[in-house]
Amino acid sequence: MTTQIFFALSDPHRQEILLRLARGGPQTTLTLLKGIGATRQGATRHLSILEEAGLVKSEKRGREIIREFNPEAVTLAQQWFADLEHAWDSRLDRLRQQYEQE
Amino acid sequence: MTTQIFFALSDPHRQEILLRLARGGPQTTLTLLKGIGATRQGATRHLSILEEAGLVKSEKRGREIIREFNPEAVTLAQQWFADLEHAWDSRLDRLRQQYEQE
């Protein structure tokens, strides 16, 4: 699950798109296009990847689609990092305990 | 810079390798192999990707190479998420202020 999130964030275009959505709020594809060096199809593809990863929600309104940043997915990724750091820290703790016993 | 980190983490094998390094401490390639369904060359490739992203440090000792988890790269990625959340939160704040002025 987190692999999808990390993959979505491994592209500079998608990072930029997500930042714009977080800063600027819900927007259509075309609004997002302006300021990003990408074609419409390219942006659409990036948006669908972000959406599959759960980082973006979309809502169809008439002929246009409103894309919105979804902060929930971010906590998943942060949790993964927290687990990693916990694994690291608890190893250091174990080492220190062993050392103090000698 | 963070794109490389996220890319490195977008593969389940590499996630697993990194967790093992954090839990088990410095190890050689062959030690890491046991328990992961991958060939030596596959694991080597994954390790070099993790290293290019800064998530793993390596040190040559005699004929073997000791790979080690590098926690510094993790803070970079966490900072990126923090910036994203800050962009999101400050937008919500702005909306709330606008609302209260009416």
Add this chain to the structure above:
DNA sequence: CTAATATGCAACTGATATGTTGCATATCTC
């Protein structure tokens, strides 16, 4: 010196990603 061990390098295959183009569909506006 010889064996075994740990690793590197290079080539190859199949799969996936990225970006582009052309055409089709649905909705809004006038």
Add this chain to the structure above:
DNA sequence: GAGATATGCAACATATCAGTTGCATATTAG
């Protein structure tokens, strides 16, 4: 209804990735 707008779908070329295989190199152990 006609034209403009927002989007979808599909095909294609190029690049990169993942995984495998075979051979070469360097270091250690006996």
